[in-house]
Amino acid sequence: MTDPLFLLPELADPLPAVGTVIELGGHEGHHAAVVRRIRVGETIRLGDGAGRGIAGTVVEATKRGLRVEVIEVLPPTPPAALRYIAAQAPAKGDRSELAVEMLTEVGIDEIVPWQASRAVVRWSGERTAKARARWITAAREAAKQSRRLVVPDVADPTSTAELLELIKESALTLVLHEAASTPLAEVPLPAAGRVMIIIGPEGGIAPDELAAFTDAGGKLVLLGDGVLRASTAGVVALAGFRLR
Numbered sequence: 001m002t003d004p005l006f007l008l009p010e011l012a013d014p015l016p017a018v019g020t021v022i023e024l025g026g027h028e029g030h031h032a033a034v035v036r037r038i039r040v041g042e043t044i045r046l047g048d049g050a051g052r053g054i055a056g057t058v059v060e061a062t063k064r065g066l067r068v069e070v071i072e073v074l075p076p077t078p079p080a081a082l083r084y085i086a087a088q089a090p091a092k093g094d095r096s097e098l099a100v101e102m103l104t105e106v107g108i109d110e111i112v113p114w115q116a117s118r119a120v121v122r123w124s125g126e127r128t129a130k131a132r133a134r135w136i137t138a139a140r141e142a143a144k145q146s147r148r149l150v151v152p153d154v155a156d157p158t159s160t161a162e163l164l165e166l167i168k169e170s171a172l173t174l175v176l177h178e179a180a181s182t183p184l185a186e187v188p189l190p191a192a193g194r195v196m197i198i199i200g201p202e203g204g205i206a207p208d209e210l211a212a213f214t215d216a217g218g219k220l221v222l223l224g225d226g227v228l229r230a231s232t233a234g235v236v237a238l239a240g241f242r243l244r
Contacts, residue, residue: 003043003055005144006032007151011048020070021059022046029065038066049143049151051077077149080109081192084241085170086234087114087163089201090121090131095231097138099199102235103152104142107242110153111135114163118203123157132157160209163198164216170194173218176237177205178227180220184240187221195241199234 047053056068135154143151167173171193
């Protein structure tokens with residue numbers, strides 16, 4: 001089993017050299033020492049969430065956190081030629097956070113909360129900041145779970161009009177829809193650039209939104225015979241690309 005990963009955004013630049021002792025405190029340190037019960041002598045990884053990290057041995061563990069001696073500077077995560085973006089309409093209950101978690105584990109680079117017209121869940125006022133904070137937390141925890149040194153970005157909530165501009169900036173935009181005739185597996189990927197996947201809400205994507213997306217250059221694609229939930233459709237699409 002790989003070493004557990006904890007996030008320490010304030011890692012120095014350049015990264016601490018082998019032999020340096022690092023403090024992991026605050027909430028993350030408390031979680032490592034008290035919740036995860038990491039003990040002296042265990043090996044863990046510390047990452048900054050932006051692709052850099054170190055491996056180290058725990059030399060002290062208290063209720064406040066850990067002291068870790070660096071034993072290896074990890075190779076940084078290089079930028080990929082393709083950047084995958086998920087425009088995800090919020091779902092009911094905890095299904096939004098579930099979608100964020102699974103997208104992160106499969107390898108999404110950015111998640112854009114899309115305020116679709118038929119979405120049952122609406123973000124407004126104070127609810128917007130709280131809901132986005134939950135998505136950020138879900139992405140952060142899923143990155144740690146999957147040992148990713150890069151935590152996906154979670155953008156501010158985006159309207160349909162703003163999403164149309166993102167389509168124009170992307171090398172490829174796929175709109176997941178049960179009425180599409182082109183299977184996802186038949187869509188070629190570009191050599192580089194942004195690949196955006198648009199996932200509609202439980203109520204479906206409205207006809208005027210579909211028309212606007214296709215007019216802007218989006219391509220309707222089919223995932224299979226059944227209609228997937230809003231929380232799982234994007235994950236299936238992204239996994240299909242990642243497995244190519």
